[in-house]
Amino acid sequence: MENNVILQISSRIKEKRKEKKITLQSLAEEAGVTKGLISQIENNRTVPSLTVLLSIIKALHVDLNEFFENLGDRVGADPILISNSEYETIEKEHTVGSYYNRILSFKLNGKLIDIIIYRQEKNAKRSFVSSNAHEFNYMISGSMQYTIEDKMYILHEGDSFYYDARKPHLTTCLSETDYTMLVIYFFDEE
Known part of the structure; x- marks a missing residue:
């Protein structure tokens, strides 16, 4: 088993957008996509293509390394207790x-x-x-x-x-x- 990085990416987009106080509309305009698409991505309703994902990260003004930092496996062979x-x-x-x-x-x-x-x-x-x-x-x-x-x-x-x-x-x-x-x-x- 490996972690669902795609769901983490959706959450990270929303987290960075809110952290920087960027509206859905402004992010969409700067990334060259629709506001509805950004909302669907953030809410795990669709998976962005690589091109769209990179456009969104660029529009968030976040370094690629910073964006992908700590995205990785949480689920492995060992049992996991989650409070x-x-x-x-x-x-x-x-x-x-x-x-x-x-x-x-x-x-x-x-x-x-x-x-x-x-x-x-x-x-x-x-x-x-x-x-x-x-x-x-x-x-x-x-x-x-x-x-x-x-x-x-x-x-x-x-x-x-x-x-x-x-x-x-x-x-x-x-x-x-x-x-x-x-x-x-x-x-x-x-």
């Missing part, structure tokens, strides 16, 4: 009331895998989203509804769900309080 204080808060969609905490990301058998704890508030307003992945979900607490195309699937505490997240999907909290689930993304590498 909840080490979870990385990430933003996948700009939705108030949705919270993502990355536990671990790595590559296994040619698949990029990202393990997340996801929490959605009762009144979160979400829209349909999709990602370049398949998802396995395990409901830790609460109840929720997936809407995928014209079908609805209801999950309660202890239920599991696997689906093709490339299809537009919508999540809705059905609990009186927030729901929490473990999400494992299996990214396609096409």
Whole structure:
């Protein structure tokens, strides 16, 4: 197993952009790409080509060595204990009331895998989203509804769900309080 450097690169782009107080729009303009593409890259919705990645790094005004410093293997043959204080808060969609905490990301058998704890508030307003992945979900607490195309699937505490997240999907909290689930993304590498 080796670490999912691609997910780390997406996080590093967002981290450097915010650190330098650069807006998505200005970064996109300077890199010669769209604001939407930058957002998709930062939120692990797409993988940039090498040319686009180098343009973004240049537009961030960051030295290549500095940008790639410390990107490397976290996952190896040895067991790994990760305390909840080490979870990385990430933003996948700009939705108030949705919270993502990355536990671990790595590559296994040619698949990029990202393990997340996801929490959605009762009144979160979400829209349909999709990602370049398949998802396995395990409901830790609460109840929720997936809407995928014209079908609805209801999950309660202890239920599991696997689906093709490339299809537009919508999540809705059905609990009186927030729901929490473990999400494992299996990214396609096409």
